[in-house]
Amino acid sequence: MKIKISIIIPCFNEEESIPLFYQEMLNVMQKMNQDFELLFINDGSKDKTLEILKKYSKEDKRIRFISFSRNFGKEAAILAGLQHSTGDYITLMDADLQDPPEKLIEMYELLQKENLDIVGLKANNHKNYGFIRRLLTKCYYKIIGSLSIIPMEPNERDYRLMTRQVVDAVLSLTEYNRYSKGLFNFVGFDTKWITYDAPNRIAGTTKWNFKKLFTYAIDGIVGFSTKPLVLSSLVGILFCFIAFLFILIIILKTLIWGDPVGGWPSLACIIIFVSGVQLFFLGIIGEYLSKIYLETKQRPIYIIKETESHTKQ
Ligand code: UDP
Numbered sequence: 393m394k395i396k397i398s399i400i401i402p403c404f405n406e407e408e409s410i411p412l413f414y415q416e417m418l419n420v421m422q423k424m425n426q427d428f429e430l431l432f433i434n435d436g437s438k439d440k441t442l443e444i445l446k447k448y449s450k451e452d453k454r455i456r457f458i459s460f461s462r463n464f465g466k467e468a469a470i471l472a473g474l475q476h477s478t479g480d481y482i483t484l485m486d487a488d489l490q491d492p493p494e495k496l497i498e499m500y501e502l503l504q505k506e507n508l509d510i511v512g513l514k515a516n517n518h519k520n521y522g523f524i525r526r527l528l529t530k531c532y533y534k535i536i537g538s539l540s541i542i543p544m545e546p547n548e549r550d551y552r553l554m555t556r557q558v559v560d561a562v563l564s565l566t567e568y569n570r571y572s573k574g575l576f577n578f579v580g581f582d583t584k585w586i587t588y589d590a591p592n593r594i595a596g597t598t599k600w601n602f603k604k605l606f607t608y609a610i611d612g613i614v615g616f617s618t619k620p621l622v623l624s625s626l627v628g629i630l631f632c633f634i635a636f637l638f639i640l641i642i643i644l645k646t647l648i649w650g651d652p653v654g655g656w657p658s659l660a661c662i663i664i665f666v667s668g669v670q671l672f673f674l675g676i677i678g679e680y681l682s683k684i685y686l687e688t689k690q691r692p693i694y695i696i697k698e699t700e701s702h703t704k705q
């Protein structure tokens with residue numbers, strides 16, 4: 393009996409990439425000779441992405457699509473894909489061919505041979521990103537690595553082949569602030585990684601700007617570690633200790649040399665410094681508070697406008 397593999401593809405303004413992606417996928421599907429489901433998630437694209445998906449889904453019954461009412465972000469697209477997929481095995485791929493479809497053959501073989509639950513891809517390189525982005529990414533993963541108990545690595549792609557059991561486990565995590573990299577690692581299961589050289593984007597441009605990446609980075613830290621909150625207490629204790637030392641020094645100085653008047657500039661600096669530290673930690677607490685606020689509102693993570701079976705004429 394053939395097994396069914398669901399491929400989830402988040403798409404945001406990918407009109408140029410989708411036809412090329414589909415061509416590659418046709419080759420892979422033919423080689424693998426299994427049942428397939430290509431589930432495209434149109435994340436509020438402003439170009440012809442939706443039109444292309446509608447046309448393809450009429451011609452090829454293996455193609456399904458979910459179209460959001462606006463751009464909800466890649467995380468929301470991944471969630472919608474996982475929730476609506478029907479295959480025995482599920483994988484995520486970018487539309488820009490940076491996650492090469494032909495790798496799926498190798499991943500599937502390894503998963504079957506070693507009876508694994510997840511086979512993921514790790515990129516050897518990130519040549520296609522600029523120096524600053526690479527440097528910031530490296531620093532970020534160092535920080536999150538030391539803060540979080542869940543291992544997270546810079547080179548892990550979202551491209552991973554998973555069993556239905558793994559996907560069900562990921563879906564049982566119902567949080568609003570979703571950080572998939574962390575969620576996939578949180579559920580555990582037997583995992584193996586294949587390394588490869590990530591190619592450049594086939595067409596179009598990256599959909600991530602600095603602001604989006606920064607928000608994503610904060611989501612990762614706040615979502616998977618509470619250590620920054622502990623840090624504020626530790627810094628508080630350290631400052632109390634320093635203050636105590638200063639008091640001792642001042643008392644001793646007064647007893648030995650008499651009343652010391654003056655030193656207000658240093659006092660002003662200390663006040664500004666300490667207020668800065670306090671505001672910084674207030675900000676950290678605010679980050680956690682805002683996440684709790686968003687969680688309690690229980691807003692939907694995405695809103696569907698159309699699917700292949702419910703299209704607007
Ligand atoms: N994407 C999305 N919604 C967004 C941003 C990106 O669905 O708000 C999709 C995009 O269409 C692509 C994948 O996520 O298929 C990865 O995006 P991109 O290639 O721009 O990211 P990069 O490879 O530069 O990290």
Ligand code: MG
Nearest residue numbers: 486488490593
């Ligand atoms: Mg890309």
